[in-house]
Amino acid sequence: MEELLGRIIAGKVTDENEKDYYVQVAGTTFRLDKSEIKKPLKLGSTFKGFAYENEDHDMQITRDAPAVQVDHYGMGTVVRSQRTLGVFVNIGLPNKDIVVSLDDLPDIMELWPQQGDRLMIALREDAKQRLWGVLADGEIYQAIAQPAKKHMQNANVVATAYQLKLVGTRVMTENNELGFIHPSEREKEPRLGEELHARVIGVHEDGTLNLSLRPRTYEAIDDDSAMLLAALQHSEDGHLEFSDKSDPAAIKAYFGISKGQFKRAIGHLLKARKITQHDGQLWLVSEAEEDESTTD
Template sequence: MSIQLGLINNLVVNEIAYEGAYLTDAQGNGEVFLKKEELPEGLSINQTLDVFVYEEQGNLTATTKTPIAQLGDFALLQVTSINKVGAFVDLGIGKELLVPFNEQKPKFELSRSYLVKLYLDKASQRLCGSSNLNKFVKQESDRIKKSQEVSIIVAGRTDLGFKVIVNNEFWGMIFTDQVFKPLFIGQKLQAYVAKVREDGKLDIRLSKPGVAGSSELSDVIYEKLVSENGVIHLGDKSDPVAIKKMFGCSKANFKRAIGHLFKEGKIDLAATKISLIK
């Protein structure tokens, strides 16, 4: 396998010089330079290193620092400078990532953070970033199923709720009535598909659907009861805002979960109180 720009590569130390080390892939192909100040103590010829490969002044360069994101990833990155070719965002390795002006939607402002996709520019073969997310995210899913667990990245807020990128590939929506904890742009979470619409668009929820979700919430409530000496002043007549504040869930899900605990004989129920049966 050849050396891959924009990714962490496992490379072999081919030569150690005063200015640094030269690394190749396992077959001895290609060559990247690792600066002297990043050489691990006791480094030897033929030792392997995990390094991130980027381009510096037209040459492939390696770093042992871990980047915030790699080629193909979406990440929330902060703008560090802007010049005549575009904006530069912090990648966490001391080398900024270029986001060309024509890839900025909206136009970037200094010191602000934006969700960007890391891609390889075909013309220049340079690692770049883009906030024009519709170029990389599909509007309709062709292989996601209802109730499937998925990975999501929060991409933006709308009047309906939060737009999310599902499995790094498709757009999805978490509607406002399904948001029971703080969400922020760039946040990565595990979630579940509530519905696949006829047009292929995805409705996403943060909690597990059905019995599985109620059971999981029941465990959280039970642990809270134990930590609160067996009593919580919430019940099936309590204010939904108070329930959301304590457990980050809807009142309907809360009622299902405490109903599950009641049927198991673990709690007593009152209008605004639940208590452990000891």
């Protein structure tokens, strides 16, 4: 069979039954589901569509061509994995998922894409007329990338990991900006295809981004800080008669933590501008005051 699969091809309608038309191309007959066709096709007419082998190993042609084709890259969603084969990707066909070979996936299986992760792939047809998914490389991402704007500094972005390296993770945001996450800016290495919620910590002249998966200081409040903040929020007038000068025994009796832990919690909340400390007392910062300090 000449190279037909994974492409949009044209053939002649040669037969039909109650459910399907049959389209012949270069000696190969493809099934065409009649539910796709609004106006009946005439025998001998020409039909153009996307050709593939479905999960039942029948040759099929469809008018609803996916974006992912031979030499055409598009996004697909991972539906499952098989240790001995690779991951199966839904590219929009009703009865066919495309396999990305384990040879093209990370050596560590924990970094393989999981169900719901997204990969940019194209198709290739092997010598046995089987379709495989081909991962987009860095050049493909460079070709479709959009430059980031300077005002994105400190912005939150959603990005997908597309390249895992020892030096860090390369990602593309949902707006097609390219980004890089250094190992020091993450708790664990992202999976290939994983959707990540990141923060912009640098915008380069070439329009690429440095990103962090670590929370901002005010988002990284520890348990002691959270407990102290809750105590202030539940106080009658938003203040407590404690400070970093308070007696250790009184702190232990009221909060159940040491004075060292208490002082660290105060420090975190002061840095996050959640509280103030004056007149020997702790005061809760109101939402209006928080908003005002954020815009300063």
